[in-house]
Amino acid sequence: MQRFFWLIALLTFTVAAHAQMPPGGTPPPGGFPGGGKPVANGHLYGKVLDSDGKPLPYTSVIVFQNRYDTITGTKKDVLVKGAMTQNNGDFSLEGVPTFGPLILKISATGFKQYVQTVSFKKAGSGPPSTDKDLGNIKLSSDISQLNEVTVTAAKPLMKVDMDKKVFDVTQNISSVGGTAQDVMKNVPSVNVDVDGNMTMRNATPQLYLDGRPTTLTLDQIPADAIETVEVMTAPSAKYDASGGGAGIVNIVLKKNRKTGYNGNIRAGISSRGGLNGGLDFNARQGKFNLSANAMYNQNKDRTTGYTDRTDYSTDPNLHTLQNNVQTGGGGFMFGRVGLDYFMNNRTTLSLTGTKVHGEMSPKSTLDIFTDSLYDSGTTSSYGHRITDGKRVFNGNGLELAMKHLFPHEGDELSVTANYFGGTNTNNSLYTTNYYTAKGGTYTDDVIQKIDGDGKMHHITGQADYTKALSAKSKLEAGVRGQFNYTLNKNATYYYNDETGEYDLSSSSTSNYENHERILAAYGTFSSSIKNFSYKVGVRAESSNYDGKLLNNGEKFSNSYPVSLFPTIFLSQKVGHNQELQLSVTRRINRPSFFQLIPFADSTDKLNITKGNPNLVPEFTQSFELSYMKTFSNNSTFMASGYYKRTTHTITSYTDSETDEATGTSALINTYINAKNSYTTGAEVTLVNYITKWWDMNTNINAYNSKVNAGTSEVQNNALWSVFAKVNSNFKLPASFELQLTGTYQSKTNMPVNQQKGFGDGPPQMQAQSSSQGYIKGFYGVDLALKKSFLKSKALTATVSVNDIFRSRTTDQVSYSTYFTQEYTRLRNPQFVRLNLAYRFGKIDASLFKRKANSTMDTNSGMQM
Secondary structure (H helix, E strand, O other), X not given: OHHHHHHHHHXXXXXXXXXXXXXXXXXXXXXXXXXXXXXXXXXXXXXXEXXXXXXXXXXXXXXXXXXXXXXXXXXXXXXXXXXXXXXXOEEEEEEEOOOOOEEEEEEOOOEOOEEEEEOOOEOOOOOEOOEEEEEEEEOOEOHHHHOOOOOOOOOOOEEEOOOOEEEEOOOOHHHOOOEHHXXXXXXXXXXXXXXXXXXXXXXXXXXXXXXXXOOOOHHXXXXXXXXXXXXXXXXXXXXXXXXXXXXXXXXXXXXXXXXXXXXXXXXXXXXXXXXXEEEEEEEEEOOEEEEEEEEEEEOOOEEEEEEEEEEOOOOOEEEEEEEEEEEOOEEEEEEEEEEEEEOOOOEEEEEEEEEEEEEEOOEEEXXXXXXXXXXXXXXXXXXXEEEEEEEEEEEEEEEEEEEEEOOOOOOEEEEEEEEEEEEEEEEEEEEEEEEOOOXXXXXXXXXXXEEEEEEEEEEEXXXXXXXXXXXXXXXXXXXXXXXXXXXXXXXXXXEEOOOOEEEEOHHHOEEEEEEEEEEEEEEEEEEEEOOEEEEEEEEEEEEEEEEEEOOOOOEEEEEEEEEEEEEEEEEEEEEOOEEXXXXXXXXEEOOOHHHHOOOEEOOOOOOEEEOOOOOOOEEEEEEEEEEEEEOOOOOEEEEEEEEEEEEOOEEEEEEEEEOOOOOOEEEEEEEEEOOEEEEEEEEEEEEEEEEOOEEEEEEEEEEEEEEEOOOOOOOOOOEEEEEEEEXXXXXXXXXXXXXXXXXXXXXXXXXXOOOOOOOOOOOOOXXXXXXXXXXXXXXXXXXXXXXXXXXXXXXXXXXXXXXXXXXXXXXXXXXXXXXXXXXXXEEOOOEEEEEEEEEEEEOOOOOOOOOOOOOEOOOOOOEO
């Protein structure tokens, strides 16, 4: 409506101006400079912003010139050009006179009219320049127009682009005081298990932070610093081709560039005594913007579970039952400081530093009941193991970025250089006492310890360029280089009763380093023809990695030449706010460091884990067809059908091998390249604004999946499964808000290719063989209540309860000709968290300016 109003106004001004111009452009007395008609080849351009620096679209920009009217014999202002600003606030006026002063007038509802005299400067003694950049023009709010108007509008819960769905999570009250792991529990299409492993359509997606791959895990990113989550089931060629068929989940952190200062401070406590706290702060003045985020979260987890296993590979067969209780200790800190320098109206330099530090102190007790199944009868024994460990990791990140906007609307260049590196140490002590039975006679003990340390460095450089070829066509291109280095050392020792010292077990010790290099370039072209839009692109990537066992000098390597990853996106609007979308993509997933490392972790004899240095990347081809309908109240319905097929699927696998620590046969959990795998399914996402006080989003995904491992020992069959998630938000009287979230997962094949992040240590797969088992169905319900205080609602209190019915249990069943196993875990049921948060700030353009009667330091803003 606003666009229509300004269009009518411009047409009216144009008609009026044409009526006032004499035929042939009669010159004023004395004629135009140089004789003849005025030179009208000038170009004026700039950007219109509000007082907070945000772009103002659909704003009227009009240029007048004072000319002589031969009819009245007087001078009057005559309209020579007019336009409206684009979505980003840019305007461009071509064909304006270059001689004589011009009058620029900018008008927008709720703002004071802006008037400026404009002249084209001469270059030395020559003619005047034909281009003039007016820079960023800020409009001042017109209080007289706005003081009677109150507007409240909530951000849409979901926005759909051609290659992604964007979910606003700032209103997600159940995750207040938590981590990104809590946020993802409420994001449609995303599933998070009890260990924080994220899956999407039963596969592990690539995790991004602010558009770049990250080595942080979900529990290392504070929930309160997250603004939106972008779900890309079929990423375009602009993004890394890695991540396999599951796509990308991009976490976008909050950014605030309002003039003045503002922030948020919060603190909380959990039902187990775990403390958390955080601070967000932002200050902007002139050309500088400073932002800072800090978070601390104590780890007070509690996990219970059991493993019930029958081993057919031994003689006699063994039946083992393990009951486990694990508690978490320690805590995690996250800090981030960013500085933006607005070099000019179109160029911004940004420097961001990140610091993470964690000290985890997990403790566990394990009751082990073992039955040896002889033909003549059963012999039983009992073991009790106490584990005391500590894991410390430190990470440091630095990012330098430059973004330049060209005068031509839609043209921009961005360049970033990113470094993230860190160190980690881990040590664990395992004390196992054996008895004839529980409460019986002591027979023996085994004391084992593991000491380890490592470091990693990730360096990334990237440049992206966007060129708007027309109002409907755009070209994007970029290059990227990524260089990773990882060093890991683990030594296993057994206590010697005779010497009273720990002896090194060389067969269970591994010192390993890994180098990985990835080079990439991409190009995409997007355009539209009436209601049909398309985006096509291709990404070229080459990669190689090599590893080395430092103990014996043994080397492992693999090199891949340039591979092409095409992407195609088609969109057709069919009227009545309906749209059809089709995407075709090809992607790659490379094995992680911990999947490659050939170190055998035999601390748990029931679950010995080992990497495979011979793994090769997997390739996935995906197809997706979607239908979307937007209703009059902004409610949205979206349905998608998809199919993805992966070759050389990287999957966990359990097989009978020789345990190097004992020299006997044992079941080893490792990774293999399966022959192939596929997933096909349909997904429905609904966002409903039911009333002014109730909104709800629903996600239902039904899929069929199978892993073909290419071995006769696998009995896994294709399986149909259903995953559903419902999130309801209620605005209640007296400034209360209520959020209710429910999830359901039916029986499903195990997700493939789960990977660990920085500081997590070697993988503990617990026989999670994707090609040899399934997960039983389960459900969970979470509840959160928020109360706002003060007139400005700046103070809030939030109470949240996780898994209120103690039902979110992970129950995995694995099997082969060598074994059958059931593995069950329940983590943090009925976990309650209370958080208080206070929002503060002052939006004042002159906040840090030096006063004539003050000795205020303009750089620090502090009194001297």
